[in-house]
Amino acid sequence: MKKTLIALAAVAVTGAAFAQSTVTLSGQLDVSYGKLIGETKGTMSEVHGSRVRFLGSEDLGGGLKANFGLEERLRVDNGEASGVRFNGYSTVGLSGGFGSVNFGRQYTANFTNANNKADPWGGDTAGALRAIGMQTTYVRTANSVRYDGAFGPVKVAASVGLKEGAATKNDTSFAVSYAAGALEVGLGQDNGADNGDVLNAFATYDLGVAKLAFGLGNKETGAGVETKGWLIGATIPAGPGAARVGYARAKNDTTGVTTNAKFAIGYQYPLSKRTRLEADFARDSKAAAEKSGYTVALTHTF
Structure with missing residues (x-):
């Protein structure tokens, strides 16, 4: 649950009202024990x-907002930072009726x-199927411009x-x-x-008793090596939590x-709305x- 740290409401100074600005803190901490394949x-x-x-967000008026995001990654087991500073993302941009540009x-x-839509595990834990079935070039890019509408x-x-x-050409992505x-x-x-071309397709359908997912991925490297993958999966409500099952194949x-x-x-x-335990096995x-591999994890969101 996000917690508002700063909320500057409209303040009158010499009769002028300033737009509202907010900054929120959120995130998650997880620790696991396991052995990956x-x-x-x-x-x-x-x-x-x-x-x-x-x-953070500032209302600029007329439906236009200025936004920023900073996400720092770390490891709970040893307290180390993960990769570069703000490895998750670091963005600033504008949003309005046209969508958003960051x-x-x-x-x-x-x-x-597209790439992260079909895997019931979202590419995480020992159960992750995304890298096999969907194929990937880059998850993130630096020095980038992105539009969403x-x-x-x-x-x-x-x-x-x-x-x-070191990049020799632009990295372009569309979905x-x-x-x-x-x-x-x-x-x-x-x-x-410089990391190849990728095409991904997915479909999900929620039956209520289970959410079904299917994905296809095709990747061709700069050297001309082509890999094709697919995956099927399901997320099934079971008791207070959910069971996940899936299969992925690549050639x-x-x-x-x-x-x-x-x-x-x-x-x-789920131990609560914000804390959960999970166990996964894969072969x-x-x-x-x-x-074979397995993971047992405890995750808390805030």
């Missing part, structure tokens, strides 16, 4: 990415609006990571999705600069070799060694 022993770590998030380090359009049931997003530093009732479908594409289409065939199952149990029959 390919690892030889269990360790204490994290599976969701602990984070502290600052979000600048800075941020998620690609394909990742948030909603037009009735249709959402569109586009982002460009500018050619700076479009349609949601109506229990159904959501979408398509996303990345031209991942190197250039060599004809199946590289992954992963089955996963797990359960998430990839195509893994070179240590084909």
Whole structure:
């Protein structure tokens, strides 16, 4: 639950009223114990990415707002920062009736609006299927511009990571999705600069007794190696929590070799609205060694 730290209401100074500004603090902390596929022993770590998030907004009038976001990543088990400062994102931008435009380090359009939609685990824990079934170039890009807009049931997003530093060309990303009732479908594409091209498609349908998901992914590297993947999954309400089950498969289409065939199952149990326990198990029959993995995690959001 987000907590408002600062709220500056309209203040009259010499008869002029200043627009309202807010800054909120939110985030999550998680710690886990487990062994991912390919690892030889269990360790204490994290599976969701602990984070502290600052979000701010200022009403500029006429339906226009100025916004910013800063998300710092860290590890609870040892207190270390994760990667660069504000590894989650660091953005500033404007929003209004046209949608929103943000600048800075941020998620690609394909990742948030297509790539991350089908996996019941959202790419986290030992059960994660996203990297196999959906394929990825970049999750985030620095020095980027992103647009998001909603037009009735249709959402569109586009982002460009500018050619700076070692990059030899821009990283472009696009996604479009349609949601109506229990159904959501979408398509996303990345031209991942020096990391290849990706095309993802997904569909989810909530039956009430289970939310079903299907995804397809295709990736071609700059060297011409093509990988195709797919995944199916379901999130099933069970008791106070939810069970998750899924399967993902990937094939190197250039060599004809199946590289992954992963089955996963797990359960998430809420201790409260903000605290949960979860346990997941997975097995990839195509893994070179240590084909099985597991995680048990405690996560608290605030």
